[in-house]
Amino acid sequence: MPQQSPLDVPEGDPFxxxxxxxxxxxxxxxxxxxRVGVRIGGYVLDAGAVAVALGSPxxxxxxxxSLNPLLAAGRTAWRDVRRALTAWVTDPGHRGTVEPHxxxxxxVTLHLPYEVADYVxxxxxxxxxTNVGRIFRPDGDALTPNWxxxxxxxxxxxxxxxxSGTDVVRPSGQRKAPTDPAPVFxxxxxxxxxAEVGFVVGAPSQMGRPVAxxxxxxxxFGLFLLNDWSARDIQAWEYVPLGPFLGKSFATSVSxxxxxxxxxxxxxxxxxxxxxxxxxxxDDSEVDRxxxxxxxxxxSINGQEVARPPFASMYWTAAQQLAHMTVNGASLRxxxxxxxxxxxxxxxxxxxxxxxxxxxxxxxxELADGKRTFLEDGDTVTxxxxxPGADGTRVGLGEVTxxxxxA
Amino acid sequence: MPQQSPLDVPEGDPFxxxxxxxxxxxxxxxxxxxRVGVRIGGYVLDAGAVAVALGSPxxxxxxxxSLNPLLAAGRTAWRDVRRALTAWVTDPGHRGTVEPHxxxxxxVTLHLPYEVADYVxxxxxxxxxTNVGRIFRPDGDALTPNWxxxxxxxxxxxxxxxxSGTDVVRPSGQRKAPTDPAPVFxxxxxxxxxAEVGFVVGAPSQMGRPVAxxxxxxxxFGLFLLNDWSARDIQAWEYVPLGPFLGKSFATSVSxxxxxxxxxxxxxxxxxxxxxxxxxxxDDSEVDRxxxxxxxxxxSINGQEVARPPFASMYWTAAQQLAHMTVNGASLRxxxxxxxxxxxxxxxxxxxxxxxxxxxxxxxxELADGKRTFLEDGDTVTxxxxxPGADGTRVGLGEVTxxxxxA
Numbered sequence: 001m002p003q004q005s006p007l008d009v010p011e012g013d014p015f016x017x018x019x020x021x022x023x024x025x026x027x028x029x030x031x032x033x034x035r036v037g038v039r040i041g042g043y044v045l046d047a048g049a050v051a052v053a054l055g056s057p058x059x060x061x062x063x064x065x066s067l068n069p070l071l072a073a074g075r076t077a078w079r080d081v082r083r084a085l086t087a088w089v090t091d092p093g094h095r096g097t098v099e100p101h102x103x104x105x106x107x108v109t110l111h112l113p114y115e116v117a118d119y120v121x122x123x124x125x126x127x128x129x130t131n132v133g134r135i136f137r138p139d140g141d142a143l144t145p146n147w148x149x150x151x152x153x154x155x156x157x158x159x160x161x162x163x164s165g166t167d168v169v170r171p172s173g174q175r176k177a178p179t180d181p182a183p184v185f186x187x188x189x190x191x192x193x194x195a196e197v198g199f200v201v202g203a204p205s206q207m208g209r210p211v212a213x214x215x216x217x218x219x220x221f222g223l224f225l226l227n228d229w230s231a232r233d234i235q236a237w238e239y240v241p242l243g244p245f246l247g248k249s250f251a252t253s254v255s256x257x258x259x260x261x262x263x264x265x266x267x268x269x270x271x272x273x274x275x276x277x278x279x280x281x282x283d284d285s286e287v288d289r290x291x292x293x294x295x296x297x298x299x300s301i302n303g304q305e306v307a308r309p310p311f312a313s314m315y316w317t318a319a320q321q322l323a324h325m326t327v328n329g330a331s332l333r334x335x336x337x338x339x340x341x342x343x344x345x346x347x348x349x350x351x352x353x354x355x356x357x358x359x360x361x362x363x364x365x366e367l368a369d370g371k372r373t374f375l376e377d378g379d380t381v382t383x384x385x386x387x388p389g390a391d392g393t394r395v396g397l398g399e400v401t402x403x404x405x406x407a
Numbered sequence: 408m409p410q411q412s413p414l415d416v417p418e419g420d421p422f423x424x425x426x427x428x429x430x431x432x433x434x435x436x437x438x439x440x441x442r443v444g445v446r447i448g449g450y451v452l453d454a455g456a457v458a459v460a461l462g463s464p465x466x467x468x469x470x471x472x473s474l475n476p477l478l479a480a481g482r483t484a485w486r487d488v489r490r491a492l493t494a495w496v497t498d499p500g501h502r503g504t505v506e507p508h509x510x511x512x513x514x515v516t517l518h519l520p521y522e523v524a525d526y527v528x529x530x531x532x533x534x535x536x537t538n539v540g541r542i543f544r545p546d547g548d549a550l551t552p553n554w555x556x557x558x559x560x561x562x563x564x565x566x567x568x569x570x571s572g573t574d575v576v577r578p579s580g581q582r583k584a585p586t587d588p589a590p591v592f593x594x595x596x597x598x599x600x601x602a603e604v605g606f607v608v609g610a611p612s613q614m615g616r617p618v619a620x621x622x623x624x625x626x627x628f629g630l631f632l633l634n635d636w637s638a639r640d641i642q643a644w645e646y647v648p649l650g651p652f653l654g655k656s657f658a659t660s661v662s663x664x665x666x667x668x669x670x671x672x673x674x675x676x677x678x679x680x681x682x683x684x685x686x687x688x689x690d691d692s693e694v695d696r697x698x699x700x701x702x703x704x705x706x707s708i709n710g711q712e713v714a715r716p717p718f719a720s721m722y723w724t725a726a727q728q729l730a731h732m733t734v735n736g737a738s739l740r741x742x743x744x745x746x747x748x749x750x751x752x753x754x755x756x757x758x759x760x761x762x763x764x765x766x767x768x769x770x771x772x773e774l775a776d777g778k779r780t781f782l783e784d785g786d787t788v789t790x791x792x793x794x795p796g797a798d799g800t801r802v803g804l805g806e807v808t809x810x811x812x813x814a
Contacts, residue, residue, distance in 0.1 A: 118566050123649060144647050149590050150581055154649040155562035155656070159525050159740045160614060169615040171735035174557055174686065183556050185686045207567060207658070208576040234735065240551050242530060242561040243650020246735040249562070251614070279581065279592045328578035328641065328653040333566045 006102045007089055009041035014386050014396025016041065017089045020082065021257035021398055022067055022222070025108040034065035034111055037103075039257055039398070040089050044108055046101040050088055053097050058084055067114045067258065071202035071221050072334040078202065078221060082262055110256035112163040114200055117333035119161060119252070120325055121196075121228060121341060122153040124316035126272070128344035131356040136236070148276045151316035151324050153338070156228075157249035161337065164256050164400040168229055170377060170407040171250040175233035187407035188231035190361070191375040194342040195299050195309050195352030195383050198226035198254055199318050201336035208329040213284055216291070216319035217261060219332055223293070223318070224255040225383045225400040226339050232355055232374070254337070255383075257398025264395060267294045267387035269312045281327050282320050291317030295397065297343055297385040299352060301375075304367050309343035309352040311385070377406045413509045414496055416448035421803025423448065424496045425796050427489065428664035428805055429474055429629070432515040441472035441518055444510075446664055446805070447496050451515055453508040457495055460504050465491055474521045474665065478609035478628050479741040485609065485628060489669055517663035519570040521607055524740035526568060526659070527732060528603075528635060528748060529560040531723035533679070535751035538763040543643070555683045558723035558731050560745070563635075564656035568744065571663050571807040575636055577784060577814040578657040582640035594814035595638035597768070598782040601749040602706050602716050602759030602790050605633035605661055606725050608743035615736040620691055623698070623726035624668060626739055630700070630725070631662040632790045632807040633746050639762055639781070661744070662790075664805025671802060674701045674794035676719045688734050689727050698724030702804065704750055704792040706759060708782075711774050716750035716759040718792070784813045 009016045017040065025037045025044055037044035048063030050056075058081045061070045070081065088094045123129055126143070129152075133142035146152065162168075170191055176183040202221035205211050211219055228248060235247025270290040277283075284291050295311035321338055342352040351357045354374055357365055364371035375381070382401040389395040416423045424447065432444045432451055444451035455470030457463075465488045468477045477488065495501050530536055533550070536559075540549030553559065569575075577598055583590040609628035612618050618626055635655060642654025677697040684690075691698050702718035728745055749759040758764045761781055764772055771778035782788070789808040796802040 118564055119562075120652075146581075146583075146590070146644055146647070149583075150645060152645065152649055153652055155526075155564055155652070157525055157562055157737055158565070159743070160737050162614075169736050172617075173735050174553075176553075176556075182683070183553070183686065185688065207569075210579075231735070237553055238557060238559065239648070239650075240553070241646070241650070242559055243646075243648070245527075245559075245561050246731070246737070249732075249737045250735040276589070279590065281592065324653070325656075328580050328638070328657040329576050330564055330567050330653070330656045336566070 005095060005099060006041060006043045007095060007098065013041055014394040015039050016393065017086055018389050018393055019259065019263050019395050020085055021259045022113060023256045023258070024066060024111045024113040026111065027103065027108055036062050036064055036067060036070070038085055042105050043102040044105055045089065045098065046103065047085065049101045050098055056084060068334055071114060071200065074203045075218050078260060079262065082260060110163060110165070112161065113256060113258055115335045116158040116161045116337050117335040119156040119158045120153050120338040121156045122151050122316065122321050122339060123341040124151050124314050124321065125341055125344045126315040127313065127346050128342040128352065128356065131344060131351065135355065135360045150282070151321045153321065153325065154243045156252060160249055161252045161254055164253055164402065166253060166402060167405045168251045168253070168402045169405050171231050171234065171246070172407050173231060173234035173246050174237055176237045183237060188233055189374065190232035191404065192230045192232050192354045193299070193381050194228035194230055195297055195307070196226040196228050196339045196342060197223055197295060197311055198337055198339045199223050200258060201332045202334060204334055205326060205332040207331040210281070210329065211322055211326040211332065213281070213287060213319050213323045216322055220261060220318065220322065222258040222260040224258050225297070225385055225397050227253040227381060227383055227400050227402060228339055229253065253400050253402045255398040255400040259395065259397055264293055264387055266390045267395065268292065269294045271317050272313065272315055281323050284317060284320060291319040293387065295385045295387045297352070297383060300382045301367060301372065302369060302380055306365055307349055307351055307357060309350050310345040311343050313345045314340060314343065375404050377404050379404050412502060412506060413448060413450045414502060414505065420448055421793050421801040422446050423800065424493055425800050426666065426670050426802050427492055428666045429520060430663045430665070431473060431518045431520040433518065434510065434515055443469050443471055443474060443477070445492055449512050450509040451512055452496065452505065453510065454492065456508045457505055463491060475741055478521060478607065481610045482625050485667060486669065489667060517570060517572070519568065520663060520665055522742045523565040523568045523744050524742040526563040526565040527560050527745040528563045529558050529723065529728050529746060530748040531558050531721050531728065532748055532751045533722040534720065534753050535749040535759065535763065538751060538758065542762065542767045557689070558728045560728065560732065561650045563659060567656055568659045568661055571660055571809065573660060573809060574812045575658045575660070575809045576812050578638050578641065578653070579814050580638060580641035580653050581644055583644045590644060595640055596781065597639035598811065599637045599639050599761045600706070600788050601635035601637055602704055603633040603635050603746045603749060604630055604702060604718055605744055605746045606630050607665060608739045609741060611741055612733060612739040614738040617688070617736065618729055618733040618739065620688070620694060620726050620730045623729055627668060627725065627729065629665040629667040631665050632792055632804050634660040634788060634790055634807050634809060635746055636660065660807050660809045662805040662807040666802065666804055671700055671794055673797045674802065675699065676701045678724050679720065679722055688730050691724060691727060698726045700794065702792045702794045704790060707789045708774060708779065709776060709787055713772055714756055714758055714764060716757050717752040718750050720752045721747060721750065782811050784811050786811050
């Protein structure tokens with residue numbers, strides 16, 4: 001019997017060898033040397049170092065300071081690298097080589113794992129869009145006429161995407177209550193979260209060549225939790241007619257861990273039934289595998305759970321979003337990120353934003369340390385999630401967390 | 408008398424030594440080796456090669472394949488490099504070194520001169536916004552209530568910014584006329600232009616630190632003509648409530664030449680009088696130098712002039728746009744691009760889009776080869792511009808041109 005190893009991940013651990021999400025880390029000894037890591041249990045594997053030590057053909061993709069080279073390598077490489085990693089962490093013959101390259105998670109610093117190219121944010125939850133419509137346009141239809149015909153999206157700011165754990169400074173900006181004679185300037189008083197799932201593009205596409213629904217897995221490498229921080233007061237005053245801008249662009253937090261799509265094969269589910277026939281480029285009624293992902297998200301503020309948004313309830317799938325985003329000929333680049341939009345389920349405690357949970361401040365959420373309508377300075381928001389894996393396992397998603405600091 | 412030299416630029420040439428815009432080029436002999444060039448008359452100067460030949464301290468900034476290192480170097484470096492370049496092209500003592508590194512413009516290929524980080528598009532012409540409001544919202548106020556309180560903007564797609572000369576494939580997408588029972592899919596039938604001026608950020612800023620109005624020139628390196636191609640039918644159906652997306656993201660063309668702000672000192676003009684008092688972070692009534700630029704733009708289709716939009720008429724200045732874009736703490740990166748929004752003056756023939764020139768297709772524009780409401784396949788659109796320089800000179804802006812190809 002070999003002695004206890006970090007590779008002996010307890011059964012039921014959501015970060016066992018069936019998961020193997022990717023990240024980028026540094027150590028205190030070498031704070032400038034970023035390295036690709038793979039999470040296994042409570043450890044991070046220095047994947048590049050192992051690849052070099054084993055003379056692996058994937059050293060060129062893994063002995064890097066960012067995931068971008070691996071992302072750009074395409075689906076066959078993703079599959080082959082994952083097979084190799086799985087062998088390294090499960091094959092007893094590799095233990096002697098692998099174990100020296102395992103570092104406890106709490107001894108490393110995690111970084112943004114890819115260089116973000118373009119960032120698009122969607123609006124794909126029917127429950128969320130309906131709630132927002134009811135709150136902001138109480139006299140009109142909750143959903144705009146286009147909502148069930150296309151996945152509504154808009155571009156966000158790539159340069160302010162930050163890794164989980166980064167403090168978020170409360171943004172200042174203009175706001176104007178309907179009763180104010182003119183806008184006022186100051187720190188946002190309606191700072192909110194949006195619990196989302198992000199997707200990162202690996203293989204690029206050519207300008208002028210739409211990506212078909214069925215080619216989703218050729219281009220998208222993996223997914224992660226994303227918190228699209230939102231200043232509702234700034235957003236409400238600015239967003240007509242060209243959409244959200246400063247209400248969103250101050251920070252978007254993403255998990256340090258990217259879960260490869262392959263780890264989520266058992267979590268694929270059919271999206272909800274569609275209420276209208278879809279145009280052919282969005283019609284997923286005949287696709288080989290369902291486009292939804294059964295991710296169970298939990299939103300916590302200061303450690304206290306406030307909502308459990310179910311990603312399986314999203315009306316529009318990520319594959320539909322990708323097909324829509326490129327149908328006009330827009331190209332994809334390695335590192336393009338797109339967010340699902342706030343994940344909200346049909347139930348009150350499944351809503352992925354405080355805007356919805358408090359109905360724009362009307363109904364406070366009760367926390368142990370007091371009531372909340374929107375976020376207060378010092379609040380820490382954490383999103384976690386898991387998905388069903390094969391054979392009753394759970395696939396954990398890396399958390400995304402951030403603390404609000406004063407303006 | 409020395410014999411005739413490419414450096415003997417005719418008096419009155421808008422690309423004389425008072426201008427010196429920057430670009431990136433390759434030659435047929437070395438199509439993979441991108442080099443920083445400076446335009447002088449009908450020639451491009453291989454600036455990096457001259458810097459190396461002269462042992463210049465700026466060789467590290469100029470002997471590069473993109474302008475990004477120079478952009479990142481900051482304002483003092485921009486000024487010093489410009490002084491050096493001016494000496495190289497005007498000092499007879501340098502002629503022997505400089506002349507071998509001049510290439511006729513028609514013998515080089517020009518490329519996108521910087522790596523674009525984020526792209527933001529504004530909506531800063533009161534005349535344009537008023538026209539659009541009247542066309543699309545005839546029953547409401549032409550301007551939304553926020554318009555005169557903040558420069559409205561939104562993020563665009565960085566990955567589809569292309570250099571002048573790149574063909575633009577007609578995009579396909581969803582559109583729905585009010586009388587249609589459901590959206591239809593197909594090539595855009597309302598393909599349009601937007602004549603704009605773009606600005607590129609050089610020196611980055613830190614997240615959480617707004618850039619004040621007065622620090623505009625510390626961060627912005629230069630400007631250029633920009634054509635924000637727009638599919639009006641796709642845009643009209645998709646843009647409520649989150650703004651333009653696929654109607655814009657298929658292509659944005661920029662000039663191959665970036666004019667440094669220093670070349671435009673004589674073109675600074677005060678913006679129009681403001682109708683409402685501005686919040687302090689946007690209030691430019693007391694700034695040291697006026698924020699407007701007197702750029703005279705010409706829009707041509709297939710060589711025939713259709714409009715002359717005056718950039719001096721813009722309500723919001725680029726400095727105000729930069730201050731607004733960062734007031735929420737959003738950081739700047741080297742290569743961030745922001746566009747002014749369509750430039751339209753008060754007169755009918757000063758409108759910078761076909762949407763306005765034809766009043767959404769009602770009044771066709773007469774061209775030699777037929778009438779146009781929107782663009783037809785094969786049409787070539789070209790924007791040119793000049794600005795007043797010192798002592799009666801003209802500063803030319805590099806053109807931006809693009810041809811529509813069939814979907």
